[in-house]
Amino acid sequence: xxxxxxxxxxxxxxxxxxxxxxxxxxxxxxxxxxxxxxxxxxxxxxxxxxxxxxxxxxxxxxxxxxxxxxxxxxxxxxxxxxxxxxxxxxxxxxxxxxxxxxxxxxxxxxxxxxxxxxxxxxxxxxxxxxxxxxxxxxxxxxxxxxxxxxxxxxxxxxxxxxxxxxxxxxxxxxxxxxxxxxxxxxxxxxxxxxxxxxxxxxxxxxxxxxxxxxxxxxxxxxxxxxxxxxxxxxxxxxxxxxxxxxxxxxxxxxxxxxxxxxxxxxxxxxxxxxxxxxxxxxxxxxxxxxxxxxxxxxxxxxxxxxxxxxxxxxxxxxxxxxxxxxxxxxxxxxxxxxxxxxxxxxxxxxxxxxxxxxxxxxxxxxxxxxxxxxxxxxxxxxxxxxxxxxxxxxxxxxxxxxxxxxxxxxxxxxxxxxxxxxxxxxxxxxxxxxxxxxxxxxxxxxxxxxxxxxxxxxxxxxxxxxxxxxxxxxxxxxxxxxxxxxxxxxxxxxxxxxxxxxxxxxxxxxxxxxxxxxxxxxxxxxxxxxxxxxxxxxxxxxxxxxxxxxxxxxxxxxxxxxxxxxxxxxxxxxxxxxxxxxxx
RNA sequence: GGCCGUGUAGCUCAACUGGAUAGAGUACUUGACUACGAAUCAAGCGGUUGAAGGUUCGAAUCCUUCCUCGGUCACCA
Numbered sequence: 001x002x003x004x005x006x007x008x009x010x011x012x013x014x015x016x017x018x019x020x021x022x023x024x025x026x027x028x029x030x031x032x033x034x035x036x037x038x039x040x041x042x043x044x045x046x047x048x049x050x051x052x053x054x055x056x057x058x059x060x061x062x063x064x065x066x067x068x069x070x071x072x073x074x075x076x077x078x079x080x081x082x083x084x085x086x087x088x089x090x091x092x093x094x095x096x097x098x099x100x101x102x103x104x105x106x107x108x109x110x111x112x113x114x115x116x117x118x119x120x121x122x123x124x125x126x127x128x129x130x131x132x133x134x135x136x137x138x139x140x141x142x143x144x145x146x147x148x149x150x151x152x153x154x155x156x157x158x159x160x161x162x163x164x165x166x167x168x169x170x171x172x173x174x175x176x177x178x179x180x181x182x183x184x185x186x187x188x189x190x191x192x193x194x195x196x197x198x199x200x201x202x203x204x205x206x207x208x209x210x211x212x213x214x215x216x217x218x219x220x221x222x223x224x225x226x227x228x229x230x231x232x233x234x235x236x237x238x239x240x241x242x243x244x245x246x247x248x249x250x251x252x253x254x255x256x257x258x259x260x261x262x263x264x265x266x267x268x269x270x271x272x273x274x275x276x277x278x279x280x281x282x283x284x285x286x287x288x289x290x291x292x293x294x295x296x297x298x299x300x301x302x303x304x305x306x307x308x309x310x311x312x313x314x315x316x317x318x319x320x321x322x323x324x325x326x327x328x329x330x331x332x333x334x335x336x337x338x339x340x341x342x343x344x345x346x347x348x349x350x351x352x353x354x355x356x357x358x359x360x361x362x363x364x365x366x367x368x369x370x371x372x373x374x375x376x377x378x379x380x381x382x383x384x385x386x387x388x389x390x391x392x393x394x395x396x397x398x399x400x401x402x403x404x405x406x407x408x409x410x411x412x413x414x415x416x417x418x419x420x421x422x423x424x425x426x427x428x429x430x431x432x433x434x435x436x437x438x439x440x441x442x443x444x445x446x447x448x449x450x451x452x453x454x455x456x457x458x459x460x461x462x463x464x465x466x467x468x469x470x471x472x473x474x475x476x477x478x479x480x481x482x483x484x485x486x487x488x489x490x491x492x493x494x495x496x497x498x499x500x501x502x503x504x505x506x507x508x509x510x511x512x513x514x515x516x517x518x519x520x521x522x523x524x525x526x527x528x529x530x531x532x533x534x535x536x537x538x539x540x541x542x543x544x545x546x547x548x549x550x551x552x553x554x555x556x557x558x559x560x561x562x563x564x565x566x567x568x569x570x571x572x573x574x575x576x577x578x579x580x581x582x583x584x
Numbered sequence: 585g586g587c588c589g590u591g592u593a594g595c596u597c598a599a600c601u602g603g604a605u606a607g608a609g610u611a612c613u614u615g616a617c618u619a620c621g622a623a624u625c626a627a628g629c630g631g632u633u634g635a636a637g638g639u640u641c642g643a644a645u646c647c648u649u650c651c652u653c654g655g656u657c658a659c660c661a
Contacts, residue, residue, distance in 0.1 A: 037603055039641055075604060298659060315659045322661050349655055351588060462623060464609040471623050479620055528598065542625045
């Protein structure tokens, strides 16, 4: 019987109340291991909180697991017998899954993330998206869910035509090969070029006395882009060929960035293939009365009962809008994957869109619609404010990654601990550390919060950072390398000191933390846990000799404890998409 | 303006979803390497949790009003 169950039983016997007590960790300024707040039971007990706590404490003392207790106001602090921790650690240490659910035992699930446009390279905002998406997928996997990662690539539309047009007119046949530019950067260059030309045209038209709206309809470059879009939709061979060529440049570029970032996908959806999908579903919904048609032929949904607005789902000319496509894509995905739910990793500027999308799918009667979730994350701000592509303040993903790796290299070389390590291995290490710093920096922040990124100060490698955790791991591996043949551990005679107990308590939380991170779709929970674990282990490491402990027994135990800490660090960091080095 | 989110130490972030005296990092001041790796550890400094009310044994957390900052209210995506 668990401690909670025993407490529940005792409460029932003493005061005949039926409750499931919640234990919390005793704060370090008080004596004890776990604390029960007795306020919830004082009414039923009809006694003062202190009396209740005292009475309950005495009753629980009968249990062999309870060594002692003390009462502070309405708080009952229980001290567990150290053998409880020995037993629990023994169980923990023998389980390669750390008490986590069996992989795949909790059904299937879809995570959508990244979903970029194909007209410009990825930037810092995409990095937060990618890291969150990848990490949430890994966390769900660790928690027993079979996850499929997908993205939808926004490969069609007017914005794509803009870069195509600019390349056609000003590109002189440039290719990634001829320029040495990454494909996505090359295409992005012409997207910017289009914008410059368009702006000049607008300025001229406005100077000529046109209003803003008039100018927009007259700007030659935009007219040409629209004409190109039309040709694309009609399947014009030349336009389609150019479109395919330039998109492939972008995909090659994206894949390089994805590989560097260490993220991947199980299936890509392309908007050019899915944008018609939703139309059928809308028509079905029209028949069943979920949608209604206006006189001009446009199709809408009335969401006033939900406190929202009327929302367009099909244009009057019958073409689909973003919503149409998202309806179709969602339905398609649940046909492709037999999943119980899906989460979309998309910035919080689309909160309203997803609220509406989920409502629509629910009204259309799909059972999985109740299991849709929008992982809404905040913008990444710079010290100068928002990232603005037009003002050139965008932090490019590739530049950022390369910069972090270069920083890691500089710091590592200054510390000079890498003698004897091959150049290739060193390079790999700099990547591990640079990316570790970047990823940890971004993932430790609660997703829904806006976060500040200061590129000038770059990112720390000391303190609450990825490399701090990686360093602890590397030290443990060094320890293992130097360890003697470990003798058998006699669990029955093992005793624990305070530092060891603290580390064990932290290790035992791991599966709960993974579950909490999964429920909240929050890598930050796991990131902060890994840091806490390392801090506690470092405290232990500093005050206790491991290889020169007093007894063989102690050496063997501390080595095992260290090994397990290393494993949990690695598992936690891998859930964040962060690698750990054997030395650094 | 309506709706959504956010506001915690100088700065960057926590706080197990209502629990005890709100914690870390950074910066600043100090101590610890002939030590299993100092990218470490230890100590000090730093707070009216945006403001005011309310709910209760107990509030950063829940409710009301106001304020800041951001997002969103397109036949754009």
